[in-house]
Amino acid sequence: MQARRHPETVAEVKEAGATTALMRQYLDVKAQVPDAILFFRLGDFYEMFYEDAVLVAGLLSLTLTSRDKGKEDPVPMCGIPHHAARAYLQRLTELGHRVAICEQLEDPKLTKGIVKRGVVRIVTPGVILDEESLDARTPNYLVAIEGERSRGFGVAFLDVTTGDLRATVAASTESMLDELARIDPREVVFAKGDETLAPLLRRAYPRLTQTPVAAAAEPPESVLREILGDAIAGPRQALALAAAARVLTYARSTQLAAPLPVAKLEIFDRADHLVLDEQARAHLELTETMLERRREGSLLGAIDLTRSAIGARLLRRWLLFPLRAVAPIRRRQDAVERLVLRPSGRGAVRKVLGEIGDIERLASRARLGVATPRDLAALGRSLARLPALHEALGLVTEDLPVTEAKEDLLRLGEDRASELAKKLSETLIDEAPANTKEGGFIRSGLSPELDRLRQVAAGGRELVAEIETRERERTGIPSLKVKYNNVFGYYIEITRAKMGQVPADYQRKQTVANAERFVTSELSDLEGDISRAEEQRIALELRLFEALRTEVGAAAARLQAIAAQVAAIDGLAALAEVAHHHGYVRPVVDESVTIELEAARHPVIERLVGDGGFVPNDLKLDGDDAQLLLVTGPNMAGKSTVMRQTALAVILAQMGGFVPARSARIGLCDRVFTRVGAGDNLSRGESTFLVEMRETAHILRHATARSLVVLDEIGRGTSTYDGVSIAWAVAEHLHDKIGARTLFATHYHELCALADTHRRVRNVSVAAREWKGEIVFLRQLTPGGANRSFGVDVAKLAGLPPDVVARARGILATLEAGGADRGPQTVSPERGTSPQLGLWEATQATPAVASPSGDDGLSEIAEALRRVDPDDLSPRAAHELLVRLREKLTDPRARGPS
Ligand code: ADP
Numbered sequence: 001m002q003a004r005r006h007p008e009t010v011a012e013v014k015e016a017g018a019t020t021a022l023m024r025q026y027l028d029v030k031a032q033v034p035d036a037i038l039f040f041r042l043g044d045f046y047e048m049f050y051e052d053a054v055l056v057a058g059l060l061s062l063t064l065t066s067r068d069k070g071k072e073d074p075v076p077m078c079g080i081p082h083h084a085a086r087a088y089l090q091r092l093t094e095l096g097h098r099v100a101i102c103e104q105l106e107d108p109k110l111t112k113g114i115v116k117r118g119v120v121r122i123v124t125p126g127v128i129l130d131e132e133s134l135d136a137r138t139p140n141y142l143v144a145i146e147g148e149r150s151r152g153f154g155v156a157f158l159d160v161t162t163g164d165l166r167a168t169v170a171a172s173t174e175s176m177l178d179e180l181a182r183i184d185p186r187e188v189v190f191a192k193g194d195e196t197l198a199p200l201l202r203r204a205y206p207r208l209t210q211t212p213v214a215a216a217a218e219p220p221e222s223v224l225r226e227i228l229g230d231a232i233a234g235p236r237q238a239l240a241l242a243a244a245a246r247v248l249t250y251a252r253s254t255q256l257a258a259p260l261p262v263a264k265l266e267i268f269d270r271a272d273h274l275v276l277d278e279q280a281r282a283h284l285e286l287t288e289t290m291l292e293r294r295r296e297g298s299l300l301g302a303i304d305l306t307r308s309a310i311g312a313r314l315l316r317r318w319l320l321f322p323l324r325a326v327a328p329i330r331r332r333q334d335a336v337e338r339l340v341l342r343p344s345g346r347g348a349v350r351k352v353l354g355e356i357g358d359i360e361r362l363a364s365r366a367r368l369g370v371a372t373p374r375d376l377a378a379l380g381r382s383l384a385r386l387p388a389l390h391e392a393l394g395l396v397t398e399d400l401p402v403t404e405a406k407e408d409l410l411r412l413g414e415d416r417a418s419e420l421a422k423k424l425s426e427t428l429i430d431e432a433p434a435n436t437k438e439g440g441f442i443r444s445g446l447s448p449e450l451d452r453l454r455q456v457a458a459g460g461r462e463l464v465a466e467i468e469t470r471e472r473e474r475t476g477i478p479s480l481k482v483k484y485n486n487v488f489g490y491y492i493e494i495t496r497a498k499m500g501q502v503p504a505d506y507q508r509k510q511t512v513a514n515a516e517r518f519v520t521s522e523l524s525d526l527e528g529d530i531s532r533a534e535e536q537r538i539a540l541e542l543r544l545f546e547a548l549r550t551e552v553g554a555a556a557a558r559l560q561a562i563a564a565q566v567a568a569i570d571g572l573a574a575l576a577e578v579a580h581h582h583g584y585v586r587p588v589v590d591e592s593v594t595i596e597l598e599a600a601r602h603p604v605i606e607r608l609v610g611d612g613g614f615v616p617n618d619l620k621l622d623g624d625d626a627q628l629l630l631v632t633g634p635n636m637a638g639k640s641t642v643m644r645q646t647a648l649a650v651i652l653a654q655m656g657g658f659v660p661a662r663s664a665r666i667g668l669c670d671r672v673f674t675r676v677g678a679g680d681n682l683s684r685g686e687s688t689f690l691v692e693m694r695e696t697a698h699i700l701r702h703a704t705a706r707s708l709v710v711l712d713e714i715g716r717g718t719s720t721y722d723g724v725s726i727a728w729a730v731a732e733h734l735h736d737k738i739g740a741r742t743l744f745a746t747h748y749h750e751l752c753a754l755a756d757t758h759r760r761v762r763n764v765s766v767a768a769r770e771w772k773g774e775i776v777f778l779r780q781l782t783p784g785g786a787n788r789s790f791g792v793d794v795a796k797l798a799g800l801p802p803d804v805v806a807r808a809r810g811i812l813a814t815l816e817a818g819g820a821d822r823g824p825q826t827v828s829p830e831r832g833t834s835p836q837l838g839l840w841e842a843t844q845a846t847p848a849v850a851s852p853s854g855d856d857g858l859s860e861i862a863e864a865l866r867r868v869d870p871d872d873l874s875p876r877a878a879h880e881l882l883v884r885l886r887e888k889l890t891d892p893r894a895r896g897p898s
């Protein structure tokens with residue numbers, strides 16, 4: 001006979017037939033949320049059963065127990081105290097799980113039999129409402145994708161905690177993935193059964209939670225109408241609408257007890273913003289550093305001087321979605337400039353901003369029915385500061401002509417929700433608790449009924465004191481005490497010694513160590529009155545609070561609009577604060593194809609280097625003239641830095657901010673492309689070179705004459721021949737075919753020859769000098785290509801042992817001398833030769849050089865080389881030097897390999 005196994009899964013139990021009414025209720029609820037872990041509220045605990053219990057006990061190291069232990073079919077079970085649920089929820093969602101929260105929907109005290117229970121919300125990685133597990137300064141986006149490669153993709157993203165809902169259409173898979181990089185969502189929703197999207201997303205964003213959902217029953221239009229009414233801004237593209245409907249449908253399915261706090265949909269055209277793809281975002285370290293993924297050290301970290309969470313989130317959005325039209329950029333600049341010019345007004349504004357809480361998230365929490373008394377009190381205090389903010393703004397704008405367009409940016413709108421602020425402060429006490437269980441958060445004087453109940457309870461307590469005095473007199477026992485416990489309420493305690501004096505009407509309840517406890521009918525009645533009054537008081541407070549919360553929730557859209565204005569003021573004030581403190585300048589932004597920076601700095605590195613340590617640089621790019629700058633110079637000279645600071649200046653300018661420079665002119669860019677540094681994508685299992693080529697291909701496919709392209713040492717990950725050839729062809733293509741403004745750093749000096757044959761190519765180099773045998777970085781960008789790479793000097797700086805350095809210098813001298821008979825130092829591939837070829841041949845010859853006896857005149861040559869400063873040599877003098885050096889050389893090849 002087969003051994004009998006206990007049913008362990010929900011399905012098995014269903015088959016076997018649930019035993020108790022409670023478990024039947026559990027199974028019914030669980031059937032509604034089969035894809036989620038069910039937190040089933042039992043008293044003060046959330047319990048999990050069956051496979052949920054096994055899974056969660058394993059994930060969170062909880063003790064797995066069982067229900068009905070003694071019985072034949074023990075049910076696996078584990079539980080967590082409800083007040084500690086937050087931490088467990090956070091862990092589970094971080095691991096990508098969905099959790100359904102099932103609450104008791106009735107008061108157990110007032111119910112006979114089983115309390116009604118139901119799921120009130122589902123917590124998923126993209127839909128977390130708990131502000132404490134969220135970073136206040138970062139949005140928490142849920143994204144939905146609609147469509148496929150051939151039609152393009154609708155991409156809609158929603159932050160349920162703030163009500164921010166936007167959508168766009170991405171024409172290609174690549175641009176859809178780029179948009180995801182910019183949004184940086186926690187969870188993505190797409191059509192169940194889409195075979196191509198899932199692996200694509202997994203490869204591109206392995207940490208993103210994927211949620212395939214079945215096709216919606218309702219058409220997109222009716223979903224949108226139901227939730228948003230008519231509040232849709234922007235071009236009504238079908239794919240964007242469908243994606244928005246999908247994200248809303250999914251979000252709504254997680255909020256079973258409350259309406260979504262979403263008031264409007266904004267559809268934007270990707271072309272309305274400066275497009276920043278994944279590489280640009282990562283390589284330029286816009287919001288986090290590349291290696292450690294930290295905010296500190298990023299551009300955002302350097303400029304985020306906002307005082308409020310709403311301001312911080314908006315500034316981040318400005319940074320990731322810079323503008324693309326002159327007029328709105330100038331408008332932001334006008335406001336920033338004003339704030340720069342009025343430091344004391346700005347100070348006052350920022351002080352008030354620091355006192356304003358997260359109006360946006362608090363309003364959303366109210367609408368979702370999760371705001372606590374503490375939340376609403378904070379909201380009330382924040383709203384109460386709006387008049388002060390308005391006043392502080394007056395200091396900034398007082399002498400501005402009313403007609404100026406800039407004024408509307410610096411003034412709060414008419415709506416301050418002042419009646420709501422008043423109501424909140426009149427209803428809730430200042431230090432309202434986060435917990436509603438005990439009441440005590442509604443102000444007295446608000447509700448006569450509440451005040452009466454409070455008096456009954458208080459009066460009851462007074463009566464208790466009276467009874468104590470009276471009973472002491474009646475019994476003649478001065479040590480008689482009236483006390484309270486949870487088991488039988490008020491009681492009289494009398495010490496054992498006085499037991500003879502106990503009156504007959506006392507009913508004995510309990511014996512303790514040295515005393516007896518009694519109750520009287522008078523005490524019991526009073527007890528009943530008091531606890532009924534307490535219960536009624538708590539229930540009434542809760543009702544009043546919930547009504548208030550509903551009222552605030554109904555005003556969510558208004559509050560979001562106010563929050564948006566406050567956020568904008570905070571964002572502008574932060575840009576002004578940075579500009580003021582770090583000496584940024586207002587850039588001239590226009591429709592030209594010129595980027596001209598005078599004394600520009602890198603916003604992050606200048607602060608790392610410290611006061612005066614950073615060397616500013618001038619740079620001019622012009623689509624009609626100096627379109628492609630070929631940047632050469634030794635390793636560590638500052639090539640990458642000067643290129644990145646140019647890209648960052650463009651982004652700062654187009655977000656409406658000032659830039660770190662003495663003067664700046666920025667002709668609008670449509671995209672900023674970068675291929676910077678060793679963007680190792682080893683985590684995705686791709687070779688660096690493949691990644692590099694993929695990114696370069698992406699740039700060449702999408703760059704336009706309006707783009708800024710920053711290419712940093714492409715072609716490094718392969719052989720020299722390949723590398724030069726690829727770099728050469730890419731540079732040519734950018735010059736001849738695309739016409740994008742390009743900064744092109746390369747260690748292939750051969751490329752300098754491009755300037756001879758290509759009209760808009762300019763050579764620039766970051767200078768370094770040799771001084772007493774050491775390399776000195778000047779950090780100065782100068783016209784002309786670098787004439788040598790200083791690689792050995794950098795190696796020395798890096799601490800290579802002196803004899804290795806000396807030996808390297810020796811070999812280098814041989815190689816350079818060996819290459820000399822090939823003609824000029826700079827040779828174009830078109831002419832079919834390259835000094836790098838000489839590298840190979842001469843390396844083969846090195847064994848002979850290496851023989852301890854033969855010096856072949858090398859040390860002498862090296863010494864001579866060390867004494868000259870190449871920067872001081874005219875071409876003619878250099879040629880003569882070469883000839884002389886060559887004469888000193890015994891040609892190693894003449895002897896052949898030993
Ligand atoms: P490269 O790309 O030429 O190898 P980087 O741009 O990476 O060099 O610069 C190397 C380091 O030099 C930077 O990390 C920074 O510390 C310093 N540096 C670069 N540019 C400057 C500058 N203009 N002024 C001061 N220090 C600089």
Ligand code: MG
Nearest residue numbers: 639640641712
């Ligand atoms: Mg570099």
